[in-house]
Amino acid sequence: MSLIVETCATLALIQDRGRYGHSHLGVGPSGHVDSQAAADARRLLDLADDAALIETLGDLNLRATRAVTMAVTGAPAPIEIDGVPVAHGRILRVAAGSCVHVGRPIVGLWVVVAVAGGLHARPVLGSRSTDTLAGLGPAPLAAGQSVPVGPAPVPKPRADVPSHVTGGDVRIRIVPGPRDDRWPRGVTDLLAATWRVDPRSDRVGTRLDGPTLPPPTPLPSGTEPASEPVVRGSIQITTAGLPVVLGPDHPVTGGYPVIAVVITDDLPLLAQARPGTVVRFTLQR
């Protein structure tokens, strides 16, 4: 049983919860860009925590070789089965030979397409996530490709899941540090500014545009800061004085000082912020 990729006009990646415990190899976590959307899909389809699914920027056509149960979550996008519109955030029965069209999202960025039984792909270091920076994991989906699907009982009925992605300005909660002390005013300037998502953002990092922050205080030794391990959500301040919030495909270590880190619950919100979206930071209470 499998899904055939008929067309894929943007980016569509296979992702699971990520690849942990390999930092000594220089391998970072990767994994779901929007863990909330992934959890929604898993709940709808009774999928295991480590199930693999598709994350796409939209405009994807899939054909089922057998009858499958699917769900589309994350950024709300128009969905059709054989040309008939169906609902987002709902269990979808797809007959053998039917074609599922996932359009471009109306708001937000990433649409999650999941199948009961989960997607099969060759795991790399224990995960089927595509790390776009490291070049690890399954290749991006391409037209003509067949994606195997695991066997699955018909999922129990579940209530629809409304999307958490609503568009509009976002307010992101942060914890100052580890290197906020490199700025005499700490995170004050970061909190005061209004930022906009830069179009050059990707799964490695969300770049923000706005007023440049002053350069960090030089280290007493006068040397460049040593590279140190970073986590997803780390807000690096580049040499240009602008923030980059690290995404799932961030490298294991980074050289720019990290002024603050986004709290886990707000990562999906930032992941779904389109270029141009207004972003404001606030302290976690």
Next chain:
Amino acid sequence: MTEGLFHEAARPRLLACGDAAVLLECASAESARAWQDALSEAPEVIDTALGATTVLLRGDPGALRQRLRATPTPPPRAIAPAADTVVIPVHYDGPDLAEVADATGLSVSEVIAAHTGQPWRVAFAGFAPGFGYLSGGDPRLTVPRRPTPRAAVPAGAVALGGGYTGIYPRPSPGGWHLIGRTDIVLWDLDRDPPALLLPGTEVRFVDRSGGVER
């Protein structure tokens, strides 16, 4: 560096790192390695990652703080176990070789002699799968990163930056000075482990610029 007798004084500084990790800032690379070893099996620790002098601990920050308090200072550790020496033949013909010579006040042949003259050791991994930050070589080879990174550095490029040397495992952007190239495969998923250079591995560079092959 004072080690041994007085290491009790050098407790690491615990830095906030969001709501799902903390960062330990240690007095030295040796101390960071020792703290990573001491804490990596603790039940509160989900995962660890090593930097030059820092250790990232994933887990609940409150629980990690308590665990750190309850853990006695481990003696600094210089060498990782089972560290075999890896020999890397290099063609020293990188585009930045002359620039490095200028910046260090050495001649090109002195740069090559310094790079091959003493062993390096993988301090930590990062940047890309299979990339090791190699330290402990000739201190005269300390050069800052390039002001503007290159958009494309070929696989196998041997480079210097920020007091480290390293080898690009795959084509990627890069901000270090390129002094040579090697045919050695740094990353191979069909190998276990896939990375040739692991933290603690000793590395010796050998000059193959003359076209001499083994």
